Amino acid sequence: MADRLGPTRALVAVLALVLAALAGCSSDAAPAGTFTGSRVDPPFDVADVTLTDTEGQPFSLTDPGQRLSLVFFGYTHCPDVCPLVMSTISSALTRLDDADRAQVQLVFVSTDPTRDDADTLRNYLRGYDPTGVGLRGSLGDVATLAKSVGIFVADAQQLASGGYDLGSHGSQIIGVDGDGRAPVFWDGQVSSAELAADVHTLLAAS
Template sequence: MRRSLRALGRSAAAAAAALLVLSSCGSEATPAGEPSGTAVEPPFDVAATTLRDTEGEPFALAEDTTDPLTLVFFGYTRCPDVCPAVMSTITSALTRLDEETREQVQVVFVTTDPSRDDPATLRRYLDRFDEDFVGVTGELAEIGELAESVGVFVAGAEELASGGYDLGSHGAQVIAVDQDGQAPMYWGQDTSSAEYAHDIELLVGDL
């Protein structure tokens, strides 16, 4: 029987507790078949914030995630290191999946630099990874509201006296969102493509 994202989140939380016990005994074993991602208990309720996709259409993450699993990342196109690394890892992970599983997964990139990441810029950036990825933008306050609802920190950009830009910072988590508009799991920036692929198969499959 297919297990829901919420059920797997509870399973991951139990596995984490078990791992702490094992660690205290000097063991480094990880429960086989459990997700690498971090469970959120209770799951985050995704804010009903309406932004815009790269086609100019309204996009509300809480309502428009129609696939069984959506991976959400907050970043910006001029990010020199973390953002392209995370997006490349996700892209690589998707190539590890069979076609049936891949069709059940969507990726949404929410810009944290909306003043410069217009829809055309976002689309060109995402097409470097996968043309099916969804790009989303809007007012920074709205983006921050959405990010906060799923536990991601976002700081706005400020123009410097030197003429450069200080983008502050943003969380590098990748968030799992289900069809119920809840986020029961997230991954850190050091997650490998193999770990993503393994977790995705658990989250949408019948393992």
Template sequence: MARSDRRRSTVRASVAAALAAVLLAGCGSGTTGSSGGGDDDDFTGSVVEPPFEVAATPLTDTEGEPFSLADDTDARLTLVFFGYTQCPDICPMVMQTLTSGLNRLSDEEREQVEVVFVTTDPATDSAGVLRDYLDRFDPAYVGVRSDLDTTATVAESVGVFVADGEELESGGYDLGSHGTYVIAVDGNDEAPMFWRQDTSAAQFSSDISALLGDA
């Protein structure tokens, strides 16, 4: 087995085990990681107990500066999504719903939340392409990129699997597989919660308000 194949097998096994633990935690009761919040049933998002420890590995933002999901996320709550700009359906849907949810927050709450989009297609998503894409949702959103191996390592730390993609004969692009979760990163550089792709704007808003109140 080639080195890259062994690596992908290891990543798949690690992520599968992590997500299994997350799903089990989401079915029970407890607290939202380090936030000390209430019962899991109070949230639409899935509570991670214990929370994921976010990798400090630096990526690069659209200004060409190093950006770590652990060291450079200074907001009380950072929402992270792994996707790509050529994604025809799920990525824009999740980003638009998340944006609508954030627009429901009070001005005070909104100022405490940062959004980071990590591209899983660095070959296509240059800094300029990524910046133009995010500006359609909110110019304040942070876009980051790196080589696929580095991106996969960071994604794995928060339970997201990223696979290689390939160009289709039709001219489209099939990324193969990538996570569709929005990950919450708190001030302790831990990820205590994630939301699935079918989360509504109202559900995002409710959960985010509760997390900010508990933090």
């Protein structure tokens, strides 16, 4: 009887290991050692464009000493794509430890500056990251900045307000480093776990 139970117990042990492995695969954490974002080589040179933040102060992504910026172009009245991507960024930021979080900032660039005044942008960002930077400026300046990182605002659908709806084709998250370069971008479908893991990798390498 003991000999018969031996193989059975071994089979149970194997099944337990398999189930444990499957449980690990179902986790929403990004696999260690993977990088989900698309590397840009050579990196985009970010246009030296000065926009205005929600406090009325000038802001440029090329200013020396900027933290790693997760940049997204959108507008506050966007009904679908923008809220999804902004929620992903917000969730990714909460996954970072304190040391990493202190080195990263969310930057939201409005493509609808007529409706997205300072108060509107500020209130919008409170729902995702109260410390985030909301930027607005002329559509010409916004388009120049966007084009320099591979996003073509002028090709997007124009809104009745005069702004632009980039839609799903412009839903990328752009990573801009402290040297005013964009060495990476993420598709809007990236998960918060993947984005957070990539941010940690970038910071560790800097």
